[in-house]
Amino acid sequence: MDVLIVGAGPTGMMLAHELALAGVSFELVDRLARRSELSKAGGVQSRTQEALDQRGLLEPLLATGNHPVTTAHFAGNLLPLAGERHRLPWRSVPQVVVEEFLEKHLAGQGVQVRRNHELVALDGTTATFADGSVLRSRYVVAADGGRSTVRKLLGADFPGRAGTATSIAADVRLSAEVPMHTTNDGYQAHVFPLGVDPAGRPLKRLALRAPGSVAREVPVTEEEIRTGLRRVFSDRVELLELLYGRRITNASRQAARYRHGDVFLAGDAAHVHLPLGAQGMNTGIQDAVNLGWKLAAAVHGWAPDGLLDTYHAERHPVGAAVLRNTRAQSLLMDWEGTGSPDVAAARSLFEELVQLRAVQYHLDDTLSGMGIRYAMPGSHPLVGLPAPAVAPSLLHSGRGVLLDPARRFDALHLSRVDRVPSGREPMLIRPDGYVAWAGDEAELAPALARWFGEPLA
Ligand SMILES: Cc1cc2nc3c(=O)[nH]c(=O)nc-3n(C[C@H](O)[C@H](O)[C@H](O)COP(=O)(O)OP(=O)(O)OC[C@H]3O[C@@H](n4cnc5c(N)ncnc54)[C@H](O)[C@@H]3O)c2cc1C
Structure with a gap:
């Protein structure tokens, strides 16, 4: 077997698609008995859509339901550019839908995720699983998420900051429209559009912070959300339905190296950050698209010297930029709940700046993925950019x-x-x-x- 992919989240499944297309033999394993139903990232950005379109996957993905064009935000400030700048504007497609689509698509190609397969040890590229079974491969890709077992077994350097505060993230229906970012009485509410439910009713992703920080493992209650909404909005809005709630942290870390010999880190295994704007899922899918053809070239024996190293060289700066912008958003949203007047001043200044078209364009380049430029040799200004207007x-x-x-x-x-x-x-x-x-x-x-x-x- 050529490649072992550990983890069948969006990163691992996209990589599996790329390797299958290139005729590489691989196994895709996951410790879960079935696909996660957790509501995680909420949207697919322009560059990810282009990547899917370039494989013929976008049209069938969008045909899975009602996935409206939506508007990106930076630190809770809407960038009113929907549909204006890119052929494929940001769309609300929940991660569960992306994962279900990719898994079904892989099954259609005869690729089954090997489930109940938890990697517990790695010796070079020989993997041992919890049931004692062993798989040997030429390459291993760790797509096993933020708490990556592979990354830990490698002892890979994962510098950054541990989470300092938790907030509630909940998918809700609310009784009224409210501003995206409101603070009151030490409480904060960030309310982002999250498409519509099957009945066509608007859903929101609510990020709610109360004073103090509750441990991540403590379940979220409806009462907690109702109290938080009351403290922030008084009686202006009520919780109609809680679909899903959990706690998130502002941990921010990135692997120092994405390549460890024949083992590669991709997706959340390589970078974790505050989940704002679905950047984790989108970055992971694009990590996979960058790595897939390079691994295939190596397996087929024609990879030029250094090709596999360009994966780190190209994708590490992209991950670092995501960490930078999520940290900046965390500060502007006062995620730690400091209540500092300096933070309030920076936010108010930022709210003025974000009215400027040039600022909106700059942030949109970042959040849409369309501003990515790989450092590739060549004198033409297009080199390193996504190919423009190509079928x-x-x-x-x-x-x-x-x-x-x-x-x-x-x-x-x-x-x-x-x-x-x-x-x-x-x-x-x-x-x-x-x-x-x-x-x-x-x-x-x-x-x-x-x-x-x-x-x-
Ligand atoms: C609870 C939660 C909420 C989130 N909410 C948001 C959000 O609101 N907005 C947003 O933008 N992003 C959010 N994210 C982040 C986003 O979901 C991730 O960036 C995205 O899932 C990354 O995809 P991935 O494939 O790299 O990793 P994952 O989706 O984490 O997939 C990793 C897979 O590896 C498997 N695995 C782990 N360890 C092993 C092992 N030892 N052996 C075999 N398999 C293993 C896991 O079962 C899992 O299926 C959230 C993440 C989580 C966990």
């Missing part, structure tokens, strides 16, 4: 694409790169949809060698 179907195969409108270039990497006589200008696109070359023809051969190895004889 997503060109990437369904999971191979690279050389747009060659005038049919000028030799097809020397044909099994790894599809040469397509279309596009406005010649461009080389990696399997994950990022531009690897454009412009100066002298840079094409080095770019092909860098990303797709030696030309075929």
Whole structure:
């Protein structure tokens, strides 16, 4: 077996999809007997949708239900840009829906998650499970979440900050619309749109902070939420229905290295942060899309030197940027409940700044994933960016694409790169949809060698 994927959350399942597409043999294991039904991340950002679209997965995902276009927020300030800047605007698609969709899609390809399979030991790439069974593989990918067993067994450095405060996160129906961010009497309520329930009624994700910090394990009660709402909003709003409630922390940590020899960390196993804006799920899915084709190249024996190392080089800065923005949001929302007038002043100044179009665009670039630019060699300004205006179907195969409108270039990497006589200008696109070359023809051969190895004889 080539690859063992530990953890069948959104990261592990997306990676499984990528490896299946590339014809790599793998096992996808999870300790749970069945998929988690916890309500977690609430939306799919633009860049993740592009990645899914490039594999033909977006249309069927969106066909699973009513997933309205929604508006991102930064620290509880709406960015009123929905639908305005990106071909695929932010949509409300709950994580449970994404996971169910991916698992069914994998099953349709003959891939079953091996459930009740808890990894308990790892020696190199030999994994031992709680039932005593052993799996050997060339590579292991830890997609086993924020408390990753693999990361702990590796002794991987996971610097950052432990959680300092808990808040309630609850999926609710409320009797009235309320502002996104309200504080009163030491209590805070952040209320974000979360799409609609099956009956078409608007749902909200409520983050509620009371003075003091209750331990994470203590169950959330309806009464606690009613009290909190009363303290913040008086009688302006009532709880109509509590669908789900739990406590979240503001822990913020990132693995120092995403690669440990033949073991890779991805998704929450590599980065944890305050769950704001579904960034954990989206970043994990994109980690998987970045890593999948590189692992496949290594398995198939054509990976150029250093290709696997580019996974850390490209994705660590993306994770670091997510930690930076969630920490900044935590401060502006006074997540620790300090009540500091300095925090209130910073928030009020920020509320002025966020009225500026340029600020909205900048934050939207961050939260949509569309501002990601990988540090890739090449002089053309498009290199390192998601390919613009390219038909997503060109990437369904999971191979690279050389747009060659005038049919000028030799097809020397044909099994790894599809040469397509279309596009406005010649461009080389990696399997994950990022531009690897454009412009100066002298840079094409080095770019092909860098990303797709030696030309075929
Ligand atoms: C309770 C909770 C609430 C959240 N709420 C939000 C939210 O409101 N907004 C938001 O943006 N994000 C939220 N998140 C974060 C978001 O859900 C994660 O970023 C996302 O799930 C990351 O996906 P992942 O696949 O990397 O990890 P996970 O989804 O955590 O999946 C890891 C998988 O690995 C399996 N596993 C773990 N250990 C082992 C082992 N030893 N052997 C085998 N399998 C193992 C687990 O069973 C699990 O299925 C929340 C997370 C949690 C846990």
